[in-house]
Amino acid sequence: MSMEDYDFLFKIVLIGNAGVGKTCLVRRFTQGLFPPGQGATIGVDFMIKTVEIKGEKIKLQIWDTAGQERFRSITQSYYRSANALILTYDITCEESFRCLPEWLREIEQYANNEVITVLVGNKIDLAERREVSQQRAEEFAESQNMYYLETSAKESDNVEKLFLDLACRLISEARQNALVNNVDSSLPGEGKTISYLNCCNFN
C-alpha cells in the first residue's frame, strides 16, 4: 500500500469502432509518436502518463480498448471503474459515426453514473475525405450532453488538449465529490467516508 507520488489518479477508457484511431491517440499522447500500420488492438491495452496541472500531479491511467466485437465482453468490464470515457469516431467514416448511439447505449448500461464522456472526431488530417461535418457532430454531442473535440493523432492536433482538458474537468468534478462526501460523514462516532479518489491509493 505504497503512497505514490501523485495527487489524483483517473481512469480514462477509450471506446469506439475498430480502426478509428484510438490506439494512435493514446500513443500520440503517452509516447509522442504515431505508429503507422498499427495492427488491431487485442483485448485492452494500458498506458500511464502523469501530467502536471497547476502544480498538481495527475496520473492518468489510459485504457485503450479493442473496437472489434469479439472483445466486447472484455472491454465492457472496464466501463464501470472509468472516471472518463473517450468515445471516438473517424470523421472520414460515416459508419463509425452512425454507430455512436449504440456506443452510448453501452455506456448507459455499463458505466457508472458520474462518468464524463467526451466525443472525439479523429483523423482531421484527412479533411478532404471527410464524411461527417463538424456541425453535425457538434449537434449530436450537444444533444447527448457531451463535450466534442476534433483531433488528428497523426498531426498531433488537439491531442494534448483533449487529455489535459479532460484531466481539468475530472479534477474539478473530484473536488466537488470530495466536498459532498465530507458533508455526508457528519455522524458522530463514524469513520470518515473515503472518497473514490482516495481509494485509488490502495495498491
Add this chain to the structure above:
Amino acid sequence: MAVSRSACMRGGGSSALSMEKLCSLTELQQLEAAYSQLCAEEKVVDVELEELFSQQNAVENKMLSLQRMGPNLQLIEGDAEQLSGMIAFTCNLAENVSSKVRQLDLAKSRLYQAIQRADDILDLKFCMDGVQTSLKNEEYEQAAAHIHRYLSLDKSVIELSRQGKEGSMIDASLHHLQESEQRLKVLVSDKFDAATKAGDLPQVERFFKIFPLLGLHEEGIRKFSGYLCAQVAKKAEENLQLALGSEGKERRAALIFADTLTLLFEGIARIVETHQPIVETYYGPGKLHMLIKHLQAECDRQAEKVVDRFIQQRDYHRKFQQVQGSMMRSSSTEKIEPRDLDPILAEVTLMSARTELYLRFIKRRVLSDFEVGDSMAAEDVKQEHQQSLDKLLNHCLLRCTMQELIGYYITMEEFYMRESVNKAVVMDACEHGQLISSMVDDVFYIVKKCVGRALSSSSIDCLCAMINLSTTMLESDFREVLCNKLRMGFPATTFQDIQRGVTSAVNLMQSSLQQGKFDTKGIETNDEAKTSFLVSLNNVEVCSENIMTLKKNLENDCNKLFSQDLGSESAKAKIESCLADMASVSNKFRDLLQEGLGELNSAAVKPQIKPWINLFLSVSHNIEEEEFNDYEANDPWVQQFIVNLEQFMAEFKAGLSPVIYETLTSLLTSFIALGLEKVVLKSTFSRLGGLQFDKELRSLIAYLTTVTTWTIRDKFARLSQMATILNLERVTEILDYWGANSGPLTWRLTPAEVRQVLALRVDFRSEDIKRLRL
C-alpha cells in the same frame, strides 16, 4: 704620426687634439695642456702596442698549424665525393629490387588466380562429370553437392574463363551443368513429392536435406511443411473423429474437445521438437519461423475444425444466447441453470489455457532461433523479425478463434456468478449461534470459483475482465443486498419507542416489495429482526475482510503465473490495477459497517441507555451523613445501571463479532460519558453528594474498563475532573490543582466550566466562585 694613427684606430675624432688645433694654439697654458694630454695618449698607445706584441707568438703558431692542415682537407673532399657516389648507386639498386618484388608479387597473385581459375574449371568439369555420374547412379546427395559446389563458384571467374581459348569447352560444361541443375531440381522435387505421397519419412528427410544445396531453401521448407501439415491434418482428423465417436460416459468426455485440441498442439510441438535440428543443421539458424508459419496455418485450420465441432456439439452459441436472454430479462421462460454451465465453462478455459501454452512454446522456439540467426543482423532486420513473430502469434486464426470463445465465456461466467450469487442470497440462512449467515461464505466461494476459472484460462484479458465483473457484482449488487438488510433497521424493544418499530416495519415492507428477489423472509418477531440486523453487520465486516483475502490470494496466483514467463510488464500492470479496484470495494464495505453501527447506536443503544442515565437525576446528591450511609447500604443508581448495561450488552456481545462489538462498546462508552456529563450538570451536590458521585463514577469506570479493551479513561477524563471539583473542601482549593499547580493533570474543562461545576455545590458561595482567578 703615432698619435694620429692611434686616433684613427680608435675610430678617428677620439683623440681630443688634431694637428690643426695644435697649430692654432697660441697660449702657453693651452700648449702645456695639449702636451700633457698627448703624453697621456702616448702612454695608452704604448700599453696597447705591448699587448699586441705579446700576442704575436700565438698568432704565428695558429697560422703554422693551419698551413699544415691544408693537404688533409683535399683528401677529405675526395672521400666525400666517393661516398656520395656509392649511396646513389645503392639507392638505385634498392629501387630496382623493390620494383622487381612488386612484379613478383603481382605475378604470384595472378598465378594464384590462375590456379584458382584452373581449379574452378577443373571443379566445373569435375562437377559436371560428377553430377552426371551421380545422377546416373541416383546419388542425389552427391549430385546436389556438386551443384552446390558449382553454385558457390565465382561467377565472374567462370565468365572470364569462357572468354579464354577453351571458351567453347567451358561453355559446353556450363551448359551441361545448368541442365543438370535444372534436372536435379525437378528430380528432387519429384522424388520429394513421391516420398511424401508414399509417406516415406526417411526419403522425405533425405530430399529435404538436398534442397538447401540447390539454393532452394524456401521451397524446401515449403514442401517439407506441406508434408508435415498433411501429417498434422491426418492425425487431427483422426483425433477429431475419435472424439466425436467416443462414448459420452467416458471419464474425460466433458473435456473431449479441449483434449482433442491439446493433442493437436502436442502433435505440432512434437514435430517442431523433432525437426528443428534438421532445419537448423541443413538450412541454418533463423529459418525455423518459416517452417512454423506454414505449420501454424495448418494448426489454424485444424483448430478451427475442432472449435467448430465444439460449438456445434456443445450448443455453445445457443447457450450463450440463452444466457444473454436471461441477463436482459430477469424472468425468462427457459432460464438456464448456472450449474449446467459448469462443464462447458471448464472446457473453454482449458482450451484457452492449452492455446496459451502452445503459443508460448512457439514463441520461445522462434525467439531463440532468431537470437542465433540474427546475432549479426542489423537492428531493422531484428525488428522486422520481431514484428512478424508478433503478427504470427497475435493475429493467427487460432488466437482470434480463442478470443471469440473467451468473449462468450466471459458473459456466461458473469451470468453463472450472478445467478449463483442470487441463489446464495435467496437461500441465505443463519444457523443459531453463528455470527454470519450462509450467503457470505457462499458468495465468496462463488466469486473465488469464477475468478479462479478465469485465471485457469491463462488469458490475462479474460482474468482482468472477470476481476472487474466480480468487483462490480460485489460493489453494487451484493453490497446492495446487505445495505437493504441493514436498512430494515434494528427494531426497538416493545416498551420503548414504538414509533421507531413502526418505521422499520414500513421500511421492511417497502424494501420487500422493491427487492422481491433479494429479500428473504418476512421478519416475524422482533428477536429475529434483531438477529438479522446483527448478522448483517457481521456479514458486512466479513465481506470486507474476505475481499482483501481474495485480492491477496489472486495476487499470489498471478505471481505464480508470471513466474512462468506468462505476460509482459503491461499485463502485470493491468492485473494490478484491476486488483486495486477490488481492494477499494473492501473499503466500501467498511464504510457500510460504520453506517450500520451508527444506525444501531442511534436506534437501539441511545434510546435504551438514555433513561438509565437520566435516572441519575432522580437520585439526590444534595445529601447529609445519614443519606450517605443509607446509599452506602442500598446503592441508589450505579449498581443497577451497571447491571442493566451488562444485560443490555450481553445480546450484542453474543450476536456481534468481537471487532464490531468493540467498536459498539466504544460508541456506547462515549455516549455514556456525554450523557452523564449532561445530567451531572443538571444536579446539585453537597460535599457528601460529591463524594457519592465520585464513588459512583469510579464504579462505572471500573466496570466499563472490564468490558472493553480500549482505554476509556480518556473518554471519562472530563467527568473525573468534574468529580474532583465536586469533592473539594473549599472553593479556593481548586487553585491547588489549577494552572502552575496542575502537575501531570491536563485540564479538559475550561475555566467557565470549572466555575459551572463549582456552582453545582450548594455549599459553595457564588461570590467565592466569581472571585476565583482561573
